[in-house]
Amino acid sequence: MARQPARLLQALAKGAEACVAVTLVDGMVLARSAMHHSMNYRSVVLFGTANVVEDEAEKLAVLQALTDHLIPGTLGRCSDSHRARIATDLSYLPYRFARHRPRFRSGPPLDDEPDYDLPYWAGVIPLRLAASDPVPDSRLGPGIETASLCY
Numbered sequence: 001m002a003r004q005p006a007r008l009l010q011a012l013a014k015g016a017e018a019c020v021a022v023t024l025v026d027g028m029v030l031a032r033s034a035m036h037h038s039m040n041y042r043s044v045v046l047f048g049t050a051n052v053v054e055d056e057a058e059k060l061a062v063l064q065a066l067t068d069h070l071i072p073g074t075l076g077r078c079s080d081s082h083r084a085r086i087a088t089d090l091s092y093l094p095y096r097f098a099r100h101r102p103r104f105r106s107g108p109p110l111d112d113e114p115d116y117d118l119p120y121w122a123g124v125i126p127l128r129l130a131a132s133d134p135v136p137d138s139r140l141g142p143g144i145e146t147a148s149l150c151y
Contacts, residue, residue: 009089012050018093021045028125031109032118038109040124044102046095053090062090 012018027040053059067075109122134146 006089009052009091012091013052013089015049017047018050019045019047020093020095025127026106027127029105029107029109030122030125032111032115032120032122036109036111036115038105040104040106042102042104044098045100046093046098048093048095050091050093053092059088059090063088 021043023041023043025039025041029038029040031037053062064075108124111122136144136146
């Protein structure tokens with residue numbers, strides 16, 4: 001059975017306009033009044049037309065860069081399936097414009113002036129993305145150590 005690319009990737013390959021929104025939440029901001037609770041964040045919205053990476057050498061270079069960015073050396077130790085690599089659809093988005101400049105919020109809560117005297121905790125609960133301990137596959141062969149992942 002022939003592989004059928006996702007409809008989104010098919011539309012992008014035909015030159016459809018694309019919008020990419022990215023938001024990173026850095027913290028929950030708790031004020032004395034629930035009305036002033038907020039988040040510290042960084043956000044951007046980009047618009048453009050995606051380009052499909054067709055060249056096999058370029059595709060391999062992109063896959064190498066992406067996997068090395070996540071866990072260095074991982075592509076080199078994975079199954080060398082040429083078919084799987086060329087079957088991976090890759091696109092990139094050279095953006096034409098951003099709807100707004102990147103937006104962000106940082107800092108402490110901003111309460112109404114009289115609320116600063118209330119006896120309630122206020123402040124920021126920082127949030128972060130972090131890797132947890134690896135969970136090995138139940139079918140992992142004997143003698144394969146987690147340390148071999150460069151973790």
